[in-house]
Amino acid sequence: MSNIKYYVEPIFKIDFFKIKCVNFKKKKLKIKKILEGYPEMPFKNFYSNRDKSQIKHDLIDIFYEEFLLVKTHYQHRPDVYNAWSVTYNKGDYHTVHNHGSTGYCGILYLDMHKDSPATNYIQPWNDDNDKTRIYCPEVEEGDIVIVPQFLYHFTEPNKIKYKKRIISFDFK
DSSP states (O other), X not given: OOOOOOOOOOSOOOOOEEEEOTTHHHHHHHHHXXXXXXXXXXXXXXXXXXXXXXXXXXXXXXXXXXXXXHHHHHTSOOOEEEEEEEEEOTTOOEEXXXXXXXXXXXXXXXXXXXXXXXXXXXXXXXXXXXXXXXEOOOOOTTEEEEEETTSOEEEOOOOSSSOEEEEEEXXX
């Protein structure tokens, strides 16, 4: 073999930002109390209060420390313009979707049994073998995950009797 020099590096990268909430049990009680004022209604294959919820300011206040980390990571105060809750009963799921072409979306896992399905993320290009790649992160109750809004994602059917409940939010 000759002395040809070469290197390989990824030319694109998508951040998957995961935060473990501090004092989650206390914060969970606060946010659930607020959510009582925004009941969820049946919506396709799950329950949600997406078009009715006004919890974005409460979310930022209660999870102040976590949003401070977001501000530090992105070097800008996140402008949360939408936040809502979603509940998945047994058999409920969410089809493939994204939240737009610019900005970020986040998920707070509010009620998450260890056997509940996590959100799956689809790589926006095929791999070297022309196959679709799906990333299914390990998450648990009290985790917040943030990805770019353009990233397609979905939730498989909830196969257990325990409800899975999340808070989803969008920000720039």
